[in-house]
Amino acid sequence: xxxxxxxxxxxxxxxxxxxxxxxxxxxxxxxxxxxxxxxxxxxxxxxxxxxxxxxxxxxxxxxxxxxxxxxxxxxxxxxxxxxxxxxxxxxxxxxxxxxxxxxxxxxxxxxxxxxxxxxxxxxxxxxxxxxxxxxxxxxxxxxxxxxxxxxxxxxxxxxxxxxxxxxxxxxxxxxxxxxxxxxxxxxxxxxxxxxxxxxxxxxxxxxxxxxxxxxxxxxxxxxxxxxxxxxxxxxxxxxxxxxxxx
Amino acid sequence: xxxxxxxxxxxxxxxxxxxxxxxxxxxxxxxxxxxxxxxxxxxxxxxxxxxxxxxxxxxxxxxxxxxxxxxxxxxxxxxxxxxxxxxxxxxxxxxxxxxxxxxxxxxxxxxxxxxxxxxxxxxxxxxxxxxxxxxxxxxxxxxxxxxxxxxxxxxxxxxxxxxxxxxxxxxxxxxxxxxxxxxxxxxxxxxxxxxxxxxxxxxxxxxxxxxxxxxxxxxxxxx
Numbered sequence: 001x002x003x004x005x006x007x008x009x010x011x012x013x014x015x016x017x018x019x020x021x022x023x024x025x026x027x028x029x030x031x032x033x034x035x036x037x038x039x040x041x042x043x044x045x046x047x048x049x050x051x052x053x054x055x056x057x058x059x060x061x062x063x064x065x066x067x068x069x070x071x072x073x074x075x076x077x078x079x080x081x082x083x084x085x086x087x088x089x090x091x092x093x094x095x096x097x098x099x100x101x102x103x104x105x106x107x108x109x110x111x112x113x114x115x116x117x118x119x120x121x122x123x124x125x126x127x128x129x130x131x132x133x134x135x136x137x138x139x140x141x142x143x144x145x146x147x148x149x150x151x152x153x154x155x156x157x158x159x160x161x162x163x164x165x166x167x168x169x170x171x172x173x174x175x176x177x178x179x180x181x182x183x184x185x186x187x188x189x190x191x192x193x194x195x196x197x198x199x200x201x202x203x204x205x206x207x208x209x210x211x212x213x214x215x216x217x218x219x220x221x222x223x224x225x226x227x228x229x230x231x232x233x234x235x236x237x238x239x240x241x242x243x244x245x246x
Numbered sequence: 247x248x249x250x251x252x253x254x255x256x257x258x259x260x261x262x263x264x265x266x267x268x269x270x271x272x273x274x275x276x277x278x279x280x281x282x283x284x285x286x287x288x289x290x291x292x293x294x295x296x297x298x299x300x301x302x303x304x305x306x307x308x309x310x311x312x313x314x315x316x317x318x319x320x321x322x323x324x325x326x327x328x329x330x331x332x333x334x335x336x337x338x339x340x341x342x343x344x345x346x347x348x349x350x351x352x353x354x355x356x357x358x359x360x361x362x363x364x365x366x367x368x369x370x371x372x373x374x375x376x377x378x379x380x381x382x383x384x385x386x387x388x389x390x391x392x393x394x395x396x397x398x399x400x401x402x403x404x405x406x407x408x409x410x411x412x413x414x415x416x417x418x419x420x421x422x423x424x425x426x427x428x429x430x431x432x433x434x435x436x437x438x439x440x441x442x443x444x445x446x447x448x449x450x451x452x453x454x455x456x457x458x459x460x461x462x463x464x465x466x467x468x469x
Binding site for chain 1: 250251253254255256257258259325328329331332333334335337338339340341342343344345346349350352424425428429430431432434435438
């Protein structure tokens, strides 16, 4: 397969950046999107040009490193998949593909398609943890948690922190991410002691980082590779309003 | 606490939800009151006379609604400005997956409704735009609201303006009403489809109710 790529190139955080066009030839339909970019980089290196910088790590859809806006959709057109798990067979031969970095004030571009997502880490640092005494592992059956509750908490905990929710949100809001982090701890007994303080601190941090506000358009849910439901945003709102009223 | 609450994204969303709910409640009551026009001249004029003769109820209600409207407007615009600033560099290729047209145009439809409210008040409350229909009285000497409305709506420009405004109101409510339970944290996966469709249905019913009046005047059902 052959493609025409329109890609954001930016030398450094200070560089203004611009869109550049590259042809990519002889791409196998079984390649992942990142493997296709590897082919492009081989080609650029051989020509003596600067290869494209993009983030990747596990290439198995579980680490949350890849962060590509492909034709205006975070992680590309396939639902419930990261860009590394998106295969070229989902595109048509000869397609023009526009690849951009995540765009948000809170995610400054460092180089080409690489953005700084440490704002998400700082939200977690603000309260996305539980305080327990270290020591030997507790007895596994010491805390009983219903199947229903543990499943629900796991659905939220599935968040890999890739930032696609922020990238796809018209308002660059991090509410789905923060809601997932708030919810999985609020659902479990281990998260109870800091429950009210946690939601307040995490939301305060999220707002400080310069993310936008949710307008209930649910683009985040549509692109989330882990299919995290926006009902967790309602849960976070509920947690916050309860925490404020007590 | 108030400062922290209003400073937070979730707190302000909740304020928009509560004020939106109150304004929606007013729209429902206002629509039901107006629909009495189909009962005839006497019931409508009697209803209007009754409202006017209760100034201790009417004026606090007006002040309260105006305050709610201003808070709704102020907080929404504050959020909207922040939202614009949250993405200083736009995407070159723009696309959406499931965001509805209504959800993407809330600020615009809201501001159009604001302009309409100003016109609507000048038209029917202050009698500034069409004074010729405003000073009529019926056989019992009451303000002839029925004649004012029907004569106004016979003008295609006026009824067209009302119909268009109701279309924008419908669009605004279809997203707004469905969003209230989400912003106030009542929503969950089980209830989400119900809230979504209930909001849209409510918006459509309001649209049909309100646009039935200018349409009935134009086609001559209301004389």
